[in-house]
Amino acid sequence: MKKKVEVLAPAGNLPSLRAAVDNGADAVYFGFRNATNARNFEGLNFSLEDAKAGISYAHRHGVKANVVLNTFPQADDPTLWFRTVDETAALGADAIIMANLALLDYCHRQHPQLPIHLSVQASASNAPAINFYQRHFGIARVILPRVLTVAEIRALKTRSDVDLEVFAFGGLCVMAEGRCYLSSFATGVSPNIEGVCSPARAVRFENDGDRLTTRLGNIMIAQYGPGEEAAYPTICKGRFEANDHVYHVMEEPGSLNILEMLPDVIESGVVSLKIEGRQRTKSYVATVTRVLRQAVDSYYDNPQTFQPKGKWIKELNATSEGATHTLGTYEQRWQ
Amino acid sequence: MRVSLGPCQFDWGKHALKDFYLKMAFETAVDILYIGEIVCSKRQSLTPEELLDLARQLEPSGKEIVFSTLGLVMNAAEEDLLYRLAAAAATGGWWLEANDMGGIAVGEGRPMVAGPHITTYNPETIAFLRRVGVKRVVFPIELSASSMAQIIRRLTAEEMEMEVFAYGKLPLTFSARCYTARAFRYSKANCQFKCGDHADGMVMRTQDGTDFLTINGTQTMSYRRYNLIDVTDQLAAMGIGVVRLSPQSQGMKEIIQVWLDRLQGLLSGVEALRRLTELNGGEPFCNGYFFGRPGHDFFVNDNDRI
Structure with a gap:
C-alpha cells in the first residue's frame, strides 16, 4: 500500500x-x-x-x-x-x-x-x-x-x-511568498526581515458613523458599510478601486x-x-x-x-x- | 557609478520593445541594457531567439547587454524559456540576470546578475551567490540605505558589484493570478492581452482616493515612481556601482539625461529632482524604503513625509 x-x-x-x-x-x-x-x-x-x-x-x-x-x-x-x-x-x-x-x-x-x-x-x-x-x-x-x-x-x-x-x-497568500513587498510598502516593516506581514501595530480600525475603515500604516485598505464584516487589513485582501470599480482587486478575504x-x-x-x-x-x-x-x-x-x-x-x-x-x-x- | 536601464516590465509588443531598446542603445549614454520579459510568459514580447538577434543589433552601441529572466517560473513551458534564454545569452557571452532561483540554476557557473527578485539580504548570501557565478547583485527593493551600507561594509573578502533600483515604478510582487485580466473580468487563460492597452500599467486606488499601486498583469508595482536622484552622493559613498532606471513609455531619454547630468555633477540633487518631477507630470515620487520607512512615502530629507 x-x-x-x-x-x-x-x-x-x-x-x-x-x-x-x-x-x-x-x-x-x-x-x-x-x-x-x-x-x-x-x-x-x-x-x-x-x-x-x-x-x-x-x-x-x-x-x-x-x-x-x-x-x-x-x-x-x-x-x-x-x-x-x-x-x-x-x-x-x-x-x-x-x-x-x-x-x-x-x-x-x-x-x-x-x-x-x-x-x-x-x-x-x-x-x-x-x-x-x-x-x-x-x-x-x-x-x-x-x-x-x-x-x-x-x-x-x-x-x-x-x-x-x-x-x-x-x-x-496570493503572491510569490518571500518576495512580496506589499506589506513593507505600506508599513516600512519587512515580513522577510522581521517575520510579520501586516503587523498589528500598523493596523487601525476606525469607526465613522455606520462606516468602518481599516488601515495598514497610512493606507486605507477597505471601507465597510453597515452590516458588512470587516476583514483584517492585508493589502492582498483589501478593497480598492481599479478600472472604475471598487472590489477586492487581488482576492476576497x-x-x-x-x-x-x-x-x-x-x-x-x-x-x-x-x-x-x-x-x-x-x-x-x-x-x-x-x-x-x-x-x-x-x-x-x-x-x-x-x-x-x-x-x-x-x-x-x-x-x-x-x-x-x-x-x-x-x-x-x-x- | 554606472547607469543601467532595467528590463521593461510592461507589455509593449515586439516592435515597440525593439524600437525602444535600439533607441536607448544608440541615442542615450546608459552603460548597461537589461533585455527580456520578466513578468508574463503569455505576453507577445521578444522570444529568447529574437532577443539574441536584438542583442546583436545592440552590440555596436558598446553597451553592456544582460538577458533578464522571468520573475516567477511556474511550469515546464516557462522552464523551457529559461533554458533558451540562458543559451541565447551564452551564445554571445552575455550575462544572465536571474529574477527567480530557477534563473540562478540554469545560469550556474556562468556570469550572472542576481536581480532584485532574488532575496539577497546579507553578505553570507552574496558569498554563496558568488560561488555559483553571480558577478553583480541588485539589492532587494525594500532595503534601507543603512541595511545596504552594512551589507557592503561586511563584504570584505567578496568581490561583488552592487546595483540599486533607483528610478521607476517599484516591482513589489508577482502572483499566479493576473490582476489586469481580473479587472476586466477575464481569466488569465483568456486574458485578451489587456496588458497591451496599459503601457505603464493600471492604477489601483484606495477608497479614499490615493493612487497606491500599479496593476501590471501578474505583477503589482508601486503607483508612484521610486526616485533616488537626490541621494546619489550617498549611494556613491556607500559603494553602489550601478543605479538602475526602469523603463517607462514616455520621456525615458530625457529621464536618463537628467540622471547622467546629475552623476556628472552638472545638476544639483535639488535641481535634478525638480527636472524629474516636471517629467513626471508633477506627480509625487516615493523613496521611503531608502530611509527605512514605508515604501510609498517620499522624504525630501529623512523627516518630511509627502
Missing part, C-alpha cells in the same frame, strides 16, 4: 501543539519567539524550553516535529539565525524549515544529519530551482508557494524527485480549502498537506487538524468514492474569516 499523505499542523504555542497531536496530526511545525520565524506575532511561538517539551510530546505520540526558521538574517547581526540553526539541530527536531541561501548552506555543512525542508518563503516554484536547492543543500522537501495549479504540481513531480509539501487549508480537490491533490504525488495558521487559536488547530485527518482517512478508505462531507466544510468554514473558502490557485480558473 502507498504511504499515506501526511497531515501537518501548525502550532503557535504548546497547547496548540498538543491539540494538533491529540487530533491526529502526523507532524507539527512551529517556530521560535523571535525574528527568525515568519509568524513573529506578539504573544506567540516557542522558547527553547517550549520547543524541547513540544518535540518530546510529539515524539511520545509518534508525531514528527518540524522547526521553522524562515526569515532572512539581517546584515547587522545574523548570529541569532545561525545560533538558532545549531539549537534546532541539538533539539532533535525532525526537520528544519528554511529559506535563506546562507542558512541553508550553513546548516547543510554543519548539520548534515538534520533534514532540510525548503520554506515556502524561498518561493521555489519550478524544477530547476528546486533541484538547485537539492544539489547544493540536499533538501529533503520543498514547501510549494501558492502559485501552482494541481496539474502543474503533478507535472513538476516528473521533473524533480524532491518531496513536495502543499498548503491544504488556511490563510491564502476567506480561506484556502482543498477538500473539494483532495483526491486530485493527493494523487498529484505530494507527501504532505500543510495547515496554515501558527497565529491561530488552539481550537482552530484542533478543529482543522481533526477534519483534515478524517478527510484524508476517508479518502484512503475508498479513493474512488471520496466526497467531502458537508459537516466538514461547515466546520472548516466556521474557522475562517468571512466564512468563505476557495481552491485558490490549485484550480486553473482562479488565475
Whole structure:
C-alpha cells in the first residue's frame, strides 16, 4: 500500500501543539519567539524550553516535529539565525524549515544529519530551482508557494524527485511568498526581515458613523458599510478601486480549502498537506487538524468514492474569516 | 557609478520593445541594457531567439547587454524559456540576470546578475551567490540605505558589484493570478492581452482616493515612481556601482539625461529632482524604503513625509 499523505499542523504555542497531536496530526511545525520565524506575532511561538517539551510530546505520540526558521538574517547581526540553526539541530527536531541561501548552506555543512525542508518563503516554484536547492543543500522537501495549479504540481513531480509539501487549508497568500513587498510598502516593516506581514501595530480600525475603515500604516485598505464584516487589513485582501470599480482587486478575504480537490491533490504525488495558521487559536488547530485527518482517512478508505462531507466544510468554514473558502490557485480558473 | 536601464516590465509588443531598446542603445549614454520579459510568459514580447538577434543589433552601441529572466517560473513551458534564454545569452557571452532561483540554476557557473527578485539580504548570501557565478547583485527593493551600507561594509573578502533600483515604478510582487485580466473580468487563460492597452500599467486606488499601486498583469508595482536622484552622493559613498532606471513609455531619454547630468555633477540633487518631477507630470515620487520607512512615502530629507 502507498504511504499515506501526511497531515501537518501548525502550532503557535504548546497547547496548540498538543491539540494538533491529540487530533491526529502526523507532524507539527512551529517556530521560535523571535525574528527568525515568519509568524513573529506578539504573544506567540516557542522558547527553547517550549520547543524541547513540544518535540518530546510529539515524539511520545509518534508525531514528527518540524522547526521553522524562515526569515532572512539581517546584515547587522545574523548570529541569532545561525545560533538558532545549531539549537534546532541539538533539539532533535525532525526537520528544519528554511529559506535563506546562507542558512541553508550553513546548516547543510554543519548539520548534515538534520533534514532540510525548503520554506515556502524561498518561493521555489519550478524544477530547476528546486533541484538547485537539492544539489547544493540536499533538501529533503520543498514547501510549494501558492502559485501552482494541481496539474502543474503533478507535472513538476516528473521533473524533480524532491518531496513536495502543499498548503491544504488556511490563510491564502496570493503572491510569490518571500518576495512580496506589499506589506513593507505600506508599513516600512519587512515580513522577510522581521517575520510579520501586516503587523498589528500598523493596523487601525476606525469607526465613522455606520462606516468602518481599516488601515495598514497610512493606507486605507477597505471601507465597510453597515452590516458588512470587516476583514483584517492585508493589502492582498483589501478593497480598492481599479478600472472604475471598487472590489477586492487581488482576492476576497476567506480561506484556502482543498477538500473539494483532495483526491486530485493527493494523487498529484505530494507527501504532505500543510495547515496554515501558527497565529491561530488552539481550537482552530484542533478543529482543522481533526477534519483534515478524517478527510484524508476517508479518502484512503475508498479513493474512488471520496466526497467531502458537508459537516466538514461547515466546520472548516466556521474557522475562517468571512466564512468563505476557495481552491485558490490549485484550480486553473482562479488565475 | 554606472547607469543601467532595467528590463521593461510592461507589455509593449515586439516592435515597440525593439524600437525602444535600439533607441536607448544608440541615442542615450546608459552603460548597461537589461533585455527580456520578466513578468508574463503569455505576453507577445521578444522570444529568447529574437532577443539574441536584438542583442546583436545592440552590440555596436558598446553597451553592456544582460538577458533578464522571468520573475516567477511556474511550469515546464516557462522552464523551457529559461533554458533558451540562458543559451541565447551564452551564445554571445552575455550575462544572465536571474529574477527567480530557477534563473540562478540554469545560469550556474556562468556570469550572472542576481536581480532584485532574488532575496539577497546579507553578505553570507552574496558569498554563496558568488560561488555559483553571480558577478553583480541588485539589492532587494525594500532595503534601507543603512541595511545596504552594512551589507557592503561586511563584504570584505567578496568581490561583488552592487546595483540599486533607483528610478521607476517599484516591482513589489508577482502572483499566479493576473490582476489586469481580473479587472476586466477575464481569466488569465483568456486574458485578451489587456496588458497591451496599459503601457505603464493600471492604477489601483484606495477608497479614499490615493493612487497606491500599479496593476501590471501578474505583477503589482508601486503607483508612484521610486526616485533616488537626490541621494546619489550617498549611494556613491556607500559603494553602489550601478543605479538602475526602469523603463517607462514616455520621456525615458530625457529621464536618463537628467540622471547622467546629475552623476556628472552638472545638476544639483535639488535641481535634478525638480527636472524629474516636471517629467513626471508633477506627480509625487516615493523613496521611503531608502530611509527605512514605508515604501510609498517620499522624504525630501529623512523627516518630511509627502
